[in-house]
Amino acid sequence: MSAILVAEGVYKSFGAVSAAANINLSFERDSVASLIGANGAGKTTFLNMVTGYLKPDHGSIRCDGRELTQHSPREITGFGICRSFQIPQLFHSLSVRENLLVAEGIAASDRVEEATDAVLERFGLAQYAMRPAGLLPEGIRKLLDVALALVAKPRVLLLDEPTSGVAADEKFGIMDLVMGAVRGAGVTVLFVEHDMEIVSRFAERVLAFYDGRIIADAAPQVALVDPEVKRYVVGGHA
């Protein structure tokens, strides 16, 4: 399998704080990787650099051979890289359906209304369709945020803590919906996650960040028992 997303020698600092120190990663098509690490380890910074929100101080990030670091988030979305956010980024005064209509309209879907109704059904959002997004419970807001990211049918999907703030009995449901939506479509998924149950169940590969560095890059069953990962990320005795 060939790599779709490649980061080489990526550095990023905020003053004296290093958020990325020589990050070298590549992600294959149709794969699922989880980025784990304590707060401030550099996970979201990495997503922000891939999507053009932040520019690396040094290094290269390429998607299908195309350099991303000089492009805006909008242009990078056009290259097929979409994301969801740790704090859901919705259109609060618009209804759930209107949120999706906006996304479908931008994605220039063939039949916008039908496509929107299909997404509402697929994500179990139909009962909330006419409710303003600003009045939704947190779990539904997360779900809508992820659904918006999927509308453009991305080749690379980045999810920033898709289950944070979601009730324990709903978090697997959200991930099942997302993985079900991308399964078989050749989508590469990177998700930032603090919940190791979610990581173990859905990730094929785990990248553990610490202090802007990658301290482990392996399958979940290997990475999660790595002494450094246990010490700095998962907690417990090394």
Next chain:
Amino acid sequence: MSRDRTVPALAAACAVLLVATPLAPQWLVFLLAMALAKGLVVLGLVLLMRTGLVSFGLGAYAAALVGHRAGLTDAALMIVAGTVCAAVLAAILGLLLARYREIFFAMLSLAFSMILYGLLVKSSTLGSTDGFNLHVKSFAGIGLPAGSERRVFYAVSVLLVFGVAWLVHRFLASHWGRLSAAIRDNELRVEYLGASVYRVVYLNYVAAGALAGMGGALAALAVGHVDPETAYWTTSGEFVFIAILGGTGNVMAPFLSAAIFEGLRTVANQYAPNVWQMSLGLAMLAIIMFLPGGLWTLLRRRSAA
């Protein structure tokens, strides 16, 4: 889901206003013509407010000016010239303005407006402080009988307003209209979904400029005279006042609000000439405190009840 009755209501209002053309007294025809003209400018403002921006506008002075300097005496050509001229001006200024938001957008827009005002006041070629009269002899090539001009311009205003309001209503219900509202809520997400916020704001600004130009041309035709006051910041502030008074809930709101504003001003000018601005200020305070969505929310509540 409640049925949208905007288009039938617009058509009914248009019919009533047209029937009133030969029957209404001259003062009412003038008042309504001014309300329709100002409503058009405010409708453009509403487009900008949908994206969360407030423009003080550039006035529509240029509209009448083009007619005057080019020696045009046909009202239809003057309306077209005014609309196109204002749209072109907005297209040029919008290249810069669309990069700014909130108070910076409003202040920069105001600055351009005051530069225009300064040019008009200082230049004798542009009429200086006196402005100039409009000499209209025909409409779309048809000669106008003496004494009927104002009523013809009023009827034209009614038809134009109906057409424009219908188009803007369609626009607001379209993807582009939803996108404008989405930008007001969350620009970052719009960019992350792949749309250009700059492009949407820019095109809305040009559309608002065109509407301001058309409204300015209609007002100039109704009054028969233009002066630099139309480009002064207080005139722009008046449009913002009308926009807030009516709200952004429907395309009819700016016109209802403008009619109320013009009616209030006429009555207040007559009975309380020294304090009428204060009474308008108090009305604005009450609107902001009790009806932040504008007077239109009263009608929406009634129809929802």
